[in-house]
Amino acid sequence: MRLIHLILLAAVPLVIATGVAVALAVGGPAALLRPAVWAALLGAVVVAAAVSLALSRNLAAALAELGQTARTIGEGDAAQRFRAGALHEVAELAQQLERMRQVFSGRSELSGEENARLATILQSMSEGVIAVDAQHRVLLANTACLRLMRLTTPQIIGRQLLEATRCRPLHDAVVQSLSRPVRLTCEFRVEGSPQRALLLRASQLPGEPCPGVVVVLHDVSELRRLENIRKEFVANVSHELKTPLASIKAYAETLRLGALYDADNNVQFVERIEEDADRLHQLITDMLQIARI
Numbered sequence: 001m002r003l004i005h006l007i008l009l010a011a012v013p014l015v016i017a018t019g020v021a022v023a024l025a026v027g028g029p030a031a032l033l034r035p036a037v038w039a040a041l042l043g044a045v046v047v048a049a050a051v052s053l054a055l056s057r058n059l060a061a062a063l064a065e066l067g068q069t070a071r072t073i074g075e076g077d078a079a080q081r082f083r084a085g086a087l088h089e090v091a092e093l094a095q096q097l098e099r100m101r102q103v104f105s106g107r108s109e110l111s112g113e114e115n116a117r118l119a120t121i122l123q124s125m126s127e128g129v130i131a132v133d134a135q136h137r138v139l140l141a142n143t144a145c146l147r148l149m150r151l152t153t154p155q156i157i158g159r160q161l162l163e164a165t166r167c168r169p170l171h172d173a174v175v176q177s178l179s180r181p182v183r184l185t186c187e188f189r190v191e192g193s194p195q196r197a198l199l200l201r202a203s204q205l206p207g208e209p210c211p212g213v214v215v216v217l218h219d220v221s222e223l224r225r226l227e228n229i230r231k232e233f234v235a236n237v238s239h240e241l242k243t244p245l246a247s248i249k250a251y252a253e254t255l256r257l258g259a260l261y262d263a264d265n266n267v268q269f270v271e272r273i274e275e276d277a278d279r280l281h282q283l284i285t286d287m288l289q290i291a292r293i
Helices: 030-074 088-124 143-148 161-165 168-179 221-256 266-291
Strands: 007-015 021-029 128-133 138-141 184-190 196-204 212-219
Touching: 128 143, 143 212, 161 168, 168 184, 168 196, 168 212, 196 221, 221 266
Parallel strands: none
Antiparallel strands: 007 021, 128 138, 128 212, 184 196, 196 212
């Protein structure tokens, strides 16, 4: 029976003083060296695990700090900054995030200035402006809109249009405008004292699909009042004109038929013709003034 022993050999080169190179061989049975090898491997694993644990903790802490900073910025605190950590990879990531934050912060400031300027313009307009999304929720309404619609509750943003305004014509106009990309114009009345006439112009907001509708309201109450006055005046003056014209015609015909030589009455007839002519002139002047309105 033959026994086989596994022997481990190692050799290192040596140079002696005479310049002759020799090899120093070291060897031994593998069974005797195996515990030492396992001990070395175990030590290496323990050291690697300890180093990995330390690195992972540092990396996790750095990433957690970056995540917390990102959440804080996302909540609106743009003053927060991404700080570079000790780890090179995390430091580079933090620098990139900080550059991104600065870019977005600049854009956000510019957008905020534009929004503030737009809000100032809208609030200073005499026309009412109201914007509604595709679900009929109020997105925007300026002060003039609340005044023209006689809305006593200013907090209408986010509410359904019909619920917030109680105005069926306005709601119907928005529904029609959402269904077709054309400018819609109509007029409706707002009850109150006095009654108010509003001219509505609705058009779709840009986007696909349509994100909503913007409505501009013009107060045409005074214009409609003047139009009614003009109509009433024209209707009345057509009747008033008949009286002096008939009188002038009658007196002129009387004079033509012989009263012109009637010394007792001809002067009186001429005076009546002059009075009716003055009355007719005044009516025509009033008509011209009304026509200029």
